[in-house]
Amino acid sequence: MAEQQFRFDDGAAYERHMGTWSRLAGDIFLDWLAPQPGLRWIDVGCGNGAFSERIVDRCAPAEVQGIDPSEGQLAFARTRPAARLAKFQQGDAMALPFPDGGFDVAVMALVIFFVPDPAKGVAEMARVVRPGGTMTAYAWDLFGGGFPLEPIGAELRAMNIRPFLPPSPDASRTENLRALWTRAGATDVEMRVIKVERTFASFDEFWSIAMTSNVRMVIDKMSATDAEHLKARVRERLPADSAGRITFGAHANAIKGRVAK
Secondary structure, X not given: OOOOEOOOOOHHHHHHHHHHHHHXXXXXXXXXXXXXXXXXXXXXXXXXXXXXXXXXXXXXXXEEEEEEOOXXXXXXXOOOHHHHOXXXXXXXXXXXXXXXXXXXXXXXXXXXXXXXXXXXXXXXXXXXXEEEEEEEEEEEOOOOOOOOOHHHHHHHHHOOOOOOEOOOXXXXXXXXXXXXXHHOOOEEEEEEEEEEEEEEOOHHHHHHHHOOOOHHHHHHOOOXXXXXXXXXXXXXXXXXXXXXXXXXXXXXXXXXXXXXO
């Protein structure tokens, strides 16, 4: 079967299945980044504003500009409390609608593998950040089992279905991230792995939340028998504790560097 493609147009649905994961990873990422207050940020591929909100809440920024191609996601972002400071507009990561050197920090949070040409996206981050400023990103480790829906993805692959691949999945690999930053002329490049863990009250809660994602489109194309088989296999993969809760982890590859002076 052909690979399934990610698509996110519903900000509320994305919040339900990915919002908690995003905040967990985002907080660790910001701790690692350790930015000074008063910086001007651009959140490239801001989606529904989950990470922009973490910037506003934790980093005392002077400015946050969120850019995303999906108006549906942006509409949700504009309802967040962070919109008191953050501004959200439609735009292309490969052609950012800002002049050179206008930001102190450019970030792609769980986004770089959605950019059709990641090298152009990284070059655009370098362009809009001042010399000495920070260009940074983190991405779920798609090929290392790091994606939060990997328990379902693993079982789908066992059924000869390759799900969930974004346009540029190889950009999530550590060696490719480093090559992208090097190609863009970044200095002082550092990398790390961000590990997070999440607990669900029950398998049924996990499954219900997963069905608000692109997983649902894959399952809707399956026969009822195959869909039930998949669900049963995923349940076996995620054993519950004595209270019925299930806990599992995800991980992302992160990178940061300085724009050359």
